[in-house]
């Protein structure tokens with residue numbers, strides 16, 4: 001089955017052709033980083049305009065790279081949410097027009113579910129139940145996935161997403177955008193013991209995440225220590241590197257500590273770590289160590305599949321198309337689309353069963 005995936009939820013215009021849900025035939029990503037860089041974050045109006053300019057050439061390139069003719073695809077999968085409305089609408093409108101013109105089946109895909117499917121490539125098939133951490137610039141969620149297509153949110157961020165925290169801290173240290181890769185690079189040369197940031201915990205005992213307090217703690221440290229943000233073109237000082245390492249270390253401890261605690265309770269067979277922040281080497285190392293302690297497998301997408309791409313959307317869409325799901329031409333963007341659809345009681349029973357079997 002050949003599926004065309006289209007992704008335009010944020011600042012990447014992407015199209016991919018995927019065979020049988022796990023082989024990338026082509027994957028094209030047009031990044032808008034250069035457009036948004038000087039603003040230190042994504043500007044929605046600029047993003048949608050750029051998607052309009054790029055959607056046609058990106059889809060054409062996906063077909064030409066794949067050496068596939070348009071009538072030869074078996075379906076189209078497009079991101080319908082969550083994301084920026086103007087951006088999402090470009091992809092959704094284009095996918096609907098193409099599905100209509102080619103008379104091909106169409107499905108809408110949740111962007112976060114797409115991130116979870118990014119491990120469908122370059123990994124063995126996921127053994128369920130799985131526990132999936134999705135960490136990106138817009139989301140930080142831990143999902144219990146008892147079987148394919150069923151999700152329960154077991155932890156979420158109460159404020160900023162983990163990637164957003166990387167971006168904001170990088171901005172306040174004058175390091176540029178996107179912050180994650182820059183902080184990771186500096187952290188490699190830094191001492192993570194410089195500042196002992198505490199792992200944020202919820203007063204109500206729930207395993208949720210919180211990163212905005214951490215950003216405030218970094219701001220406070222900078223103010224009290226008199227540390228100067230880096231000016232453009234300047235080499236970051238050792239103190240900046242140490243601060244980057246300390247910040248990264250607490251974010252990783254928070255994410256992996258929670259994932260491990262929840263895994264001890266839920267007993268998954270596989271851990272999945274996906275989303276842009278999954279590029280982070282320290283997060284990968286700590287997740288692998290946790291998986292080893294738990295005696296389970298851990299899957300990561302490779303770096304080019306961790307950040308936004310359309311191959312993951314095609315992979316998630318393939319499963320839906322194979323299950324007979326079809327979207328009509330009334331398919332619309334849903335800015336606040338959620339993932340997490342399991343009835344809690346039903347799920348608790350299953351969990352008890354799963355544990356009993358173990």
Ligand code: KG4
Pocket residue numbers: 010135136137138139162163164166167178179180181184275276277278279280281306307308
């Ligand atoms: O998944 P993604 O491309 O877009 C969203 O759906 O948000 O994730 C982008 C986010 C940015 O916040 C970026 O700073 C972060 O992923 N990121 C990283 C790394 N590479 C990208 N964060 C930490 N370490 C990295 N190496």
Ligand code: ZN
Pocket residue numbers: 111115136137275276307308
């Ligand atoms: Zn994303």
